[in-house]
Amino acid sequence: MEKLLDVKALHVSFQVGKGEVKAVRGVTFSLERGETLAIVGESGSGKSVTALALMRLLPFPGKIKSGEIRYNGKDLTPVSEKEMFHIRGSEIGMIFQDPMTSLNPTMAIGKQITEGLRWHQKIGETEAKARAIEMLNRVGIPHPEKRLDQYPHEFSGGMRQRVMIAMALAMSPKVLIADEPTTALDVTIQAQILELMKELQQEMGTSIILITHDLGVVAETADRVSVMYGGQVVETGTVTELFHDAHHPYTWGLLQSMPRLDQSRDQELRPIPGSPPDLYEPPQGCPFADRCPYAMNACYEEMPPLTRLSDTHLVACWLEDPEAPPVMIHRSSAS
Ligand code: SF4
Ligand code: MG
Numbered sequence: 001m002e003k004l005l006d007v008k009a010l011h012v013s014f015q016v017g018k019g020e021v022k023a024v025r026g027v028t029f030s031l032e033r034g035e036t037l038a039i040v041g042e043s044g045s046g047k048s049v050t051a052l053a054l055m056r057l058l059p060f061p062g063k064i065k066s067g068e069i070r071y072n073g074k075d076l077t078p079v080s081e082k083e084m085f086h087i088r089g090s091e092i093g094m095i096f097q098d099p100m101t102s103l104n105p106t107m108a109i110g111k112q113i114t115e116g117l118r119w120h121q122k123i124g125e126t127e128a129k130a131r132a133i134e135m136l137n138r139v140g141i142p143h144p145e146k147r148l149d150q151y152p153h154e155f156s157g158g159m160r161q162r163v164m165i166a167m168a169l170a171m172s173p174k175v176l177i178a179d180e181p182t183t184a185l186d187v188t189i190q191a192q193i194l195e196l197m198k199e200l201q202q203e204m205g206t207s208i209i210l211i212t213h214d215l216g217v218v219a220e221t222a223d224r225v226s227v228m229y230g231g232q233v234v235e236t237g238t239v240t241e242l243f244h245d246a247h248h249p250y251t252w253g254l255l256q257s258m259p260r261l262d263q264s265r266d267q268e269l270r271p272i273p274g275s276p277p278d279l280y281e282p283p284q285g286c287p288f289a290d291r292c293p294y295a296m297n298a299c300y301e302e303m304p305p306l307t308r309l310s311d312t313h314l315v316a317c318w319l320e321d322p323e324a325p326p327v328m329i330h331r332s333s334a335s
Contacts, residue, residue, distance in 0.1 A: 004031050011065040038221065219243060
């Protein structure tokens with residue numbers, strides 16, 4: 001399949017005082033046409049920062065230090081803000097966890113949708129309004145023509161998230177980046193929104209990057225998954241590879257901390273003991289070493305390279321590296 005987005009060795013830092021917080025440290029992944037790639041990890045793993053870097057919307061003092069973000073073959077890291085503005089309007093869209101932070105509370109939602117359309121797609125008011133109604137209808141908002149003049153606070157949380165999706169998809173982006181799009185919603189609404197995103201993806205052929213800490217959401221929606229930890233991608237694979245054949249100890253920990261249907265409510269989940277690395281002074285070796293039950297000396301000294309387990313499955317762990325010193329002593333038949 002064709003790579004629509006190809007991110008290579010991306011580094012993002014936030015300058016604080018004399019030092020830097022190295023939030024994203026050499027992240028590499030790609031997105032194919034029409035697929036959904038989930039990026040999972042705990043908060044602080046660098047997944048939202050990666051998303052904002054892709055959109056070139058890093059908050060101050062965040063900065064892309066090095067690496068490439070190729071969209072349709074073209075590196076976006078050096079393009080002008082003017083060109084980026086155009087790309088954000090028509091090629092790569094984004095929706096956030098809390099629509100209240102990205103919807104303007106003082107503007108009727110109809111106007112918010114049509115302004116973007118008129119600006120980016122150079123269409124007239126009547127056409128923009130028709131498109132807004134069509135999109136609101138498409139995302140399941142009843143009587144859209146009556147709701148165009150309402151303000152964000154007049155919508156429920158689930159309805160606001162639908163408005164956000166309508167706004168983003170009205171521009172027909174090729175890529176939609178959704179950062180925790182359903183985290184603030186209750187389970188029933190969450191399922192409806194995920195279902196809606198899937199339907200729209202099939203209809204419009206949009207490729208989706210879904211950022212989440214929720215493996216349940218991943219299992220429901222994604223084709224492939226990249227697991228982030230300490231600002232790095234530690235494992236990438238298809239959903240089947242990740243859920244049934246994970247190779248990274250951190251992925252094992254995540255899977256164990258996932259609630260299961262056959263688990264009673266008071267049965268405790270097993271969160272991974274310890275806390276994520278300090279990205280002000282990131283470890284030189286494996287970022288998971290302090291919490292990993294299998295850590296060896298090499299793990300503290302050098303970051304493990306990515307080992308390829310299949311065409312789609314990559315893992316960064318010394319346990320998988322063919323060059324790593326043997327961890328187990330096998331009894332030879334001669335002794
Ligand atoms: Fe654990 Fe070492 Fe693998 Fe890191 S490289 S996950 S510390 S075994
Ligand atoms: Mg986040």
